[in-house]
Amino acid sequence: MQAIVVTPVKDALEASLETIRAVKQAQGTFSYWVFDDFSTETTKAGLQAAQKDMDFELVHLEDLTADPSPNYDKVLVCAQKEALKTGLPLIIVESDVTVQSDTFARLVSFAAANPATGLVGAITQDERGKVNFPYLKFKQEKRTGALQTQRSLSFCCTLLSNPFLSAYDFSNLDLDKDWYDTHISHKARELGFDNYILMDLPVLHRPHGSRPWKQLKYTNPLVYYFKKWFSGKDKI
Template sequence: MQAIVITPVKDALEATLETIQAISDANGVYDYWVFNDYSTDQTKKALETASSSKDFKLINLEEVTSNPSPNYKTVLQLAQKTALEAGLPLIIVESDVKVNQDTLENLVNFANDNPKVGLVGAITHDAEGKVNFPYLKFKQLKTKDPTKTTRSLSFCCTLISINFLQEYDFTDLDNSKDWYDTHISQKSIALGFENYILPDLPVWHRPHASRPWKQLKYKNPVLYYFRKWFLGKDKI
């Protein structure tokens, strides 16, 4: 076993099943967990069917917590516990990301070769092979070499090292937030670890396909920011 791999899911069934298939086809041996965060009955049933043929463990969060979606803190806590018990790094692959056959293996190899790594992320591309959100900030990199960064890494396709997992307890994550990639990126550096982006390790990313309601940010930004600021949604 090389790593614990997790995919949080909130509907977006077609994209999710493509993510699961790509991980199932990936080089290496992984303990794969899919966390269903209060999706529709249709999505739940499809995931239950897929779990019997794609060799992943399905956790329906409605059986774990009564807290409404999003439940990223709960997912991260459960995943950290599993990774620590196994003594393995944790790889998060969002359900709007499609990995290549060598993606996971290369993340693990890089972490194994660089013991000071806290987080290491595969760079996101669109269908045409161009760098896209959330890594547009790395678009101007003039190198394909692994690049150490103090900028936040997204959890689109990111490995969190076992050394960092042993140093920082995810039960300390802020209950008032919904997403934790920025905080965990910063915490990694604060604890003396190094974060890297791998420009030569692209994954196909369909922005916000894992959480379709976040498309409001582009389709109706006024409504999106009203929800964010006045209703306390999408807290980073």
């Protein structure tokens, strides 16, 4: 076994199934966990059917908590426990991302060769091969290969090393927040680890495919920010 791979799912069934299929076709031997975060009955049924066909661990978070979605903290806590139990790195692949066959092997290889690694992420691209959200901040970067960065990484497709997981207990995460990639990126550096983005390891990303309401950020920003600030959504 080379890593624990997890995918949080909130509806968007077809996009989620595309993510799952790509993960299951990737090179290497990985333990794969899908966390269903209070999806509709249709999505739950689709995931259960896919589990039988593709053989992955499926966790319905409604069996673990009554807290409403999003429950990213529960996903992280459960995934960290599994990674520490097995002594393996953790790779998060979100349900709007399609990995390549060598994505995991290269992430694992890089972390093994660079033992001070905290987080290492694959660069996100659109269907045309152009760098896209959330890594537009690296769009003008001319360097190829590994770029060490002080900027936050996204969890789109990111490895968290076992040494870092051993150094920071996710049960201490702020439960008032919804998303934790920025906080965990900074925490890794605070604890003396290095974070990297692999500019030559692209994954296909369809931004916010897993949370369609967030498309409002581009189509109707006033409504998006109303939901974000006044409805208590999307706290980072």
